[in-house]
Every structure is written in C-alpha cells, then in structure tokens.
Amino acid sequence: MVHISKMEDFLNIHKDQLVSSGIPKYLWRTLYIKLMNETFDASSAFDLLRIEDDSDGGEDVIQSRLILQATRHIKVTESEHIYLIDHAWTYRIQDARNQLLSHTGLRERLCDVFGLDTSQDKHEIVDQLFNLMWKINNYYSIRNTVNVEDSLPVWYIMDEVGTAVTHSDKPNCRIVPFVYINEKITYSLLFPITDIEEDDIICRDYAEGVQDSSRKEAILLPWVHKSFEDFSITPPVPSKEYFLSGHSEESLPNLDNLQNKKNVSDVLKVYSQYSLVTSHLHSNRFQIVDNEDDTDIMWFTEHFKDFNKLSETPHKFINQFPFEYVLTVKDLLCITCRRKTDQNWLPITYNLLTELPNFLSYYQKRESDGMENYWIVKPYNLARSLDMHITDNIDYILRISITGPKIVQKYITNPVLFYRPECEGTVKFDIRYVILLKSVEPLQCFVYKNFFLRFANKPFELNEFEDYEKHFTVMNYTENVQLKHMKCNDFILNWKIQYPDNDWNKVEQSIFKMLKEVLECAIIEKPPCGIAHSPQSRSLYAVDLMLEWTEDKEIQPKILEVNFVPDCARACDYYPDFYDDIFGVLFLDRKCDTILPL
Numbered sequence: 001m002v003h004i005s006k007m008e009d010f011l012n013i014h015k016d017q018l019v020s021s022g023i024p025k026y027l028w029r030t031l032y033i034k035l036m037n038e039t040f041d042a043s044s045a046f047d048l049l050r051i052e053d054d055s056d057g058g059e060d061v062i063q064s065r066l067i068l069q070a071t072r073h074i075k076v077t078e079s080e081h082i083y084l085i086d087h088a089w090t091y092r093i094q095d096a097r098n099q100l101l102s103h104t105g106l107r108e109r110l111c112d113v114f115g116l117d118t119s120q121d122k123h124e125i126v127d128q129l130f131n132l133m134w135k136i137n138n139y140y141s142i143r144n145t146v147n148v149e150d151s152l153p154v155w156y157i158m159d160e161v162g163t164a165v166t167h168s169d170k171p172n173c174r175i176v177p178f179v180y181i182n183e184k185i186t187y188s189l190l191f192p193i194t195d196i197e198e199d200d201i202i203c204r205d206y207a208e209g210v211q212d213s214s215r216k217e218a219i220l221l222p223w224v225h226k227s228f229e230d231f232s233i234t235p236p237v238p239s240k241e242y243f244l245s246g247h248s249e250e251s252l253p254n255l256d257n258l259q260n261k262k263n264v265s266d267v268l269k270v271y272s273q274y275s276l277v278t279s280h281l282h283s284n285r286f287q288i289v290d291n292e293d294d295t296d297i298m299w300f301t302e303h304f305k306d307f308n309k310l311s312e313t314p315h316k317f318i319n320q321f322p323f324e325y326v327l328t329v330k331d332l333l334c335i336t337c338r339r340k341t342d343q344n345w346l347p348i349t350y351n352l353l354t355e356l357p358n359f360l361s362y363y364q365k366r367e368s369d370g371m372e373n374y375w376i377v378k379p380y381n382l383a384r385s386l387d388m389h390i391t392d393n394i395d396y397i398l399r400i401s402i403t404g405p406k407i408v409q410k411y412i413t414n415p416v417l418f419y420r421p422e423c424e425g426t427v428k429f430d431i432r433y434v435i436l437l438k439s440v441e442p443l444q445c446f447v448y449k450n451f452f453l454r455f456a457n458k459p460f461e462l463n464e465f466e467d468y469e470k471h472f473t474v475m476n477y478t479e480n481v482q483l484k485h486m487k488c489n490d491f492i493l494n495w496k497i498q499y500p501d502n503d504w505n506k507v508e509q510s511i512f513k514m515l516k517e518v519l520e521c522a523i524i525e526k527p528p529c530g531i532a533h534s535p536q537s538r539s540l541y542a543v544d545l546m547l548e549w550t551e552d553k554e555i556q557p558k559i560l561e562v563n564f565v566p567d568c569a570r571a572c573d574y575y576p577d578f579y580d581d582i583f584g585v586l587f588l589d590r591k592c593d594t595i596l597p598l
Helices: 007-020 024-036 095-102 104-112 120-135 213-220 239-245 276-279 332-339 355-366 394-401 488-498 503-526 569-574 578-588
Strands: 046-050 064-071 083-085 088-092 136-140 156-157 173-180 183-190 268-272 286-288 297-299 347-350 373-377 389-392 406-410 418-421 426-429 428-438 442-446 452-455 539-549 555-564 594-598
Touching: 007 024, 007 173, 024 183, 083 095, 083 347, 088 095, 088 104, 088 183, 088 406, 095 104, 095 120, 104 120, 120 136, 120 426, 156 183, 156 355, 156 418, 213 239, 213 394, 268 578, 276 569, 276 578, 332 406, 332 503, 332 555, 347 355, 347 578, 355 394, 373 578, 389 394, 394 406, 418 555, 428 578, 442 503, 442 578, 452 488, 452 569, 488 503, 503 539, 569 578, 578 594
Parallel strands: 268 286, 268 297
Antiparallel strands: 046 064, 083 183, 088 156, 136 156, 173 183, 347 406, 373 389, 373 406, 418 426, 428 442, 428 452, 428 539, 442 594, 539 555
16 A cells, blocks of 8 residues: 655645646645545535425426535635545446345435335335436546456445535536545545535536537436427438547558559468467468568458558558448447438437437437337447446436447347247347458458357346346356357257247348348448448458347347457357358458358
8 A cells, every 4th residue: 555645745646637637736735634634524614405395396406305505605715625525335337236235224325315215125215226326426437447347437426415416507616536546445526616605505517518508408317307309310410520530540542553463372471460360270372471571461450550551562461441440330330321221220329429419309209109218328349248238217328428438229129039948038149240341342242151149148028137147148258157159050950949930041131131231331431431442451340130020020130230350269169161261252262152242
C-alpha cells in the first residue's frame, strides 16, 4: 500500500484524475485533508429531507423520496466546500439481483430511499428495486487496463446524501466519482458551481455535457417524461464523415499498378500473424515464411491500412479489404444492411449515440400499442457477449447508453430452439458461417458449407435476463460452464427429428441468400461508406446468426454480427483441411466441395 503523507505525493498520484474530473484547483487541499481524515461532513452544510407527498407530479423529476437542502449560505469560492460521499453499493449488473436477494440490509436501505413496503416477498422487492435503481445509479470505468473485462463499467449507488441531489437544467453543484488510490476506495465528490443560498435545494445536471437538445431530453427521460413520438422511427442516413469517425485513415490501392498483376507462382509464400494458419496450412502449394517482406500472402490479425503502398508490390495479397469495417463494426453493419429496404433479416436496430430519439419514438409507439418491448444493448466493437444487456426497461437502456458507444437491437423473443435432453428443455442456439470475399468488382463471394453451432445451457424463457447461460450462447470464454460441441452434420440429423416439417436445405438457402445480400449491401456505396475494390485483397469473415419464427410460422434467419479475423480454432479441430480449402479457393481459384459460391 502506498502511504501518502504529503500534499505533493497526493497530487503526483491524483492530479490527472482531478483535472480530468474538472475539480477546481482551490478545492484540492481540502479534499486531500478530508480523504486523509475520512471526513464526511456534508451534514455541516446540508439537511437531508424526505418527500412525503409527490402528488403534484414531482415524481417525474425527483429520482427518490429524498432531497438535499442547504442549511447556510455557501460561496462557490470558499475552499472548504467539497464533500465526500460514500457509496452504499458497488456492483456489476450481472450480479445485482443475487446481491439484492442476499443482503437484507441493502434491500431495506434502498426500499427506504424509494418508499417501498419491506413486508413484501423479497423476490418481488428485488424486482421493484432492479427496475427503480436506474434512477439513482452511476458508473465509472477504469481505463488503460490490459484485461478488457476490467475496463467494463462499474456501477454504484451513492449514500443517501448523494442520492438526494436532484436534477436541474440550472444546477448549483456537481458530483463526480473519485478513486482514492491510497486506500483503493472510490468516493463521489460534491462541490458547488454557483453560490448557494440557505434553504436552496441542491441539484446537479444528470445529463452534464450533452449539448444536443433532443439527445439531452432523451438522456433525462428516466427522470423527466417526454413523448418522442413526433420523431421519425426511421433514422437519417449518416454522412461519409460518420463512417470515417473513430477509424484510422485507410489509403486506396493504385489500380494502375495492378493492371498487369503477376501470375500466381507454383508455390505461394505465406506470412501469417495467426498461429492457426501457420500450423494448419498443409498444402504443398503454400510455404510458411517468417518475413512479411519476402512473401506472396500476408494474413494479418491486426488491421491493415496502407493499400496504396501495397499496390507497389502487385504480386502480394492481403487478407483484408479497404473499409471492410462497414461490416465488422456493429453500428456500421446496421447502417450498411438498411440499404436493402425489403429485407427481413436485420433485427430492428438503432445507434444509441446518433439515433436515440428515433429509437425512443419506436419504443414508445410499441409501448402505446401494447407490444412487448425487449431489447438487447451491444457495444460497437466488443466480442464474446461482453457488456451486453437484455431488458424492456427504458431507464435501464438509457443509463447503459451513456457508458460508451452502443447499439440497441430488438431482442429475438420467438427464436427457433433446439432440444437438449441434458438441459431438460429447448435452448437458444446461434449459427456461425464462414464467408469468403474474393472480389468486389465483380462481386465474388463464397460460403464454407460446414457451419458451427453455439448453444445456451438452460431452457429459454423471457425472464431472468441476467442469467447468462439462458440467454447467451458464447460459452467457450466463460469459466465453469458447460460447452456443448456438435458438428453440423449431427445438428442436421437432430433437426430432421425435431423439425420434420421444416426442411433444413430450404432454411439454409434462405441463410445463403441473406449472406449474399449482406455483402451486396456492403459494396453498393463507394468508400468510405462501402468496401473498396482491391484486386490484392481476399477476406474471411464469420457471420453469426439466429433463426426466428415469423407470425406465419416460417423460419427467418436474422443476422447478429460479422466478425473480423474470427477465431477458427474449432474449424481447424473439426475439419483439418479447413485452411487448405480456404486458401485454395481464395488464392488458387480452386473449386471445393465444402465451399460454395453465393
């Protein structure tokens, strides 16, 4: 443990955090002293009051039954006015219900905040608290961590003092989280931003920093009701600047250099950053080399950007296309797929950063029509089901939306299920197809016919959405859970038994049609809004999809995501010739029984 005995030491460790949090410099010494002495003295300046009657409509703007009131005049320039707020509860969302069920004291404390009857069954209380807690919770993230799981949002609920600070568009204070590294404790810090008079209600801006008025109204919806039904449910088409934002600039190949591309050698040298290619490419038409300068094929796991420079060596191939992220990043994928207006294979999807009012319009319309409203929230560019959330609670969705770039997608509530006797019921499953893109002009694309399956471990029901093994299928990265292995041929045999009236060949043809249409959508627009023509490029993607029952009892494939440089360990394990077949089609123009043209 680092012992901080001097102000200078404190600042050496915490200055960057103080500056990034916007804590005025004249408050730093007071904060240091209060942290050292563990001084919680908010009661010296504020009274905690309880609202007994909110029948005048105040419930729309007050997040709990507590408010905080100044007991004296507070000048913003006075250095003593920074106050430590303890955290009553810190949690990960997936653990929240179990912790509420397990800790009676926590339940009772939160029931007191919301004025709930504690004599109810504890499961009913937990359901109520889980729905209400989004009005009073907050989060922080730890950046620059090696492990991506450690950087995911950590949620917390402040003590009664912090919880009582209500919202205002004209706030008189700020509250920010602060990690005190000396004790490895996270507090919240309250400090004034204007002079405060005696008896003033203490308030902060719950949508601090949001400039766009319609987005701010959306972010504030958990506390201030507003109808969004005047907004179109159809989001606007984003500009090419949106496609470029957040991505390193890519150059396009000089096509003039590629007019007389060198004929394929008898043996092609392969440099690979992916160990499975190195260990599973056995064909004598390919030679693994250690130097990317002396190679014909570069198979990278990192993103490649300089296609212009690559075109100076016309004989070389690369396993990527310029601007292929229009497929492999979730927010761009949904924009790309919307280009085919008559398709039914893209779940209704909105970008929570740029299309929030449009989403709320659609959500509120479904709500007013009495329709179910379950949605899944996904980060733009994380895999393995990390930081995904399923709910019909709009407060939950909106609070999650501020933690980073995310999309919200209509949850498939009527999926085609698979019977697993060892699970004593029917479970969710998804299917992964490997697709190959060989050319954009003209479009040449293929599908690896051997598909891959992932199964949930518990029977599917529209409840307990925090139960990972019930609602998600990615089990190979989770400890102490069962991973169901099944090859596609065995799946098809089981399918014939479970769904004798639904021919798998017909289902698969609808999947193949969808896969080709996805690629067609990706090349309709010129770069940066679409994949660019690049004769030196070849790509392998993995497409994850589910099957859904339509109202007419037909089976409809639904695309979930397209993966860049996917994990192909299972493909190599099941099918030893996987990379020989893939490389033969992509680089030798071979035909293969396991790889079909789309």
